[in-house]
Amino acid sequence: MNCYQSILRPLFFQLDAERAHEIVIESLKMASAVPGVLRPLTNLLCGTPPSAPCRIAGMNFPHPIGLAAGMDKNGVALPAWEALGFGFIEVGTITAHAQPGNPKPRLFRFPEHEALINRLGFNNEGAAVIAQRLMRLKEKGRWPRIPVGINIGKSRVTPTKEAAQDYLASYCQLRGLGDYYVINVSSPNTPGLRDLQAKEALAAIVKTLRDAEITEPLFVKVAPDLAEEDLIAIVQLAEEEKLSGLIATNTTLDHQAIPPALDQAGGLSGAPLRARSLHTLKIIRAYTQLPIIASGGITDAASASERLAAGASLLQIYTAFVYEGPSLLRHLCKFNQT
DSSP, X not given: OOHIIIIIHHHHTTSOXXXXXXXXXXXXXXXXXXXXXXHHHHHHHTOSOOOOOEEETTEEESSSEEEOTTSSTTOOOHHHHHHTTOSEEEEEEEOSSOBOOSOSOOEXXXXXXXXXXXXXXXXXXXXXXXXXXXXXXXXXXXOOSSOEEEEEOOOTTSOGGGHHHHHHHHHHHHTTTOSEEEEEOOOTTSTTGGGGGSHHHHHHHHHHHHHTTOOSOEEEEEOTTOOHHHHHHHHHHHHHTTOSEEEEOOOBSOOTTSOTTTOOSSEEEEGGGHXXXXXXXXXXXXXXXXXXXXXXXXXXXXXXXXXXHTTXXXXXXXXXXXXXXTTHHHHXXXXXXX
């Protein structure tokens, strides 16, 4: 029996989407603090973790399915995500300044479409607080054995012209804690953020981090709504600056799949993003051999297989995990059996 789908999901879906999210994160945080709880939790919810080892950007992964940024913004449940069977974890988005995000309600479910819309706005405790938490986890010997990425974004209070220094401030606080880092310039929920995808603005951020002698793999996360020429410009920059790869994609502002009477402002994720995100992946792959982490609309073994066939090196999930639960990891890894 799928415990999540038959028992937990119906309970969670009676609650406001963000409240349910908070309960899940708090529960996993508590489980992470008690090592003896993690293995029974895993066995109950999802069984044996999948295995399909791969090596990308100098990092070893037990399999290519990871947790996308946005689920564990403050990095409170890393041991639990590993125990649930993820091949890697991406924490964040983290900003240099702590910020509450946008007014509530700001997270919405669309079960008939297997979709979410969020306008959270990088709500997080800030780089300094999160760095201390991650350091304590390492000092206690509880750090996951799988790669942990750290996704950083621009603080809302920081003017766009000062963005590069803002990203640098976050990185300096979090230096040495992540196995890789992600420059997030593609969320639609921070005013002006997507303007930083322009080649000149993005280059300033990358060069500023390079000047700080960043040694870990560095990725850029792009939006699915960019024109092809803008995507190509970002790929060219990634090649010129010798970035480790790209993440395709963030959420979309194209809400055609959602009935107007139900629509909300924010970024759309989940099944409706599948075709658009895949198209973005294919454009990027046509212009580079850099590793690409595919994210957006990955809901089953077929959508996982199509991303790998299109050139993705790794995959990330978020919305499908909300709908399907931990057993989804095993279903997605069936690509290895086809």
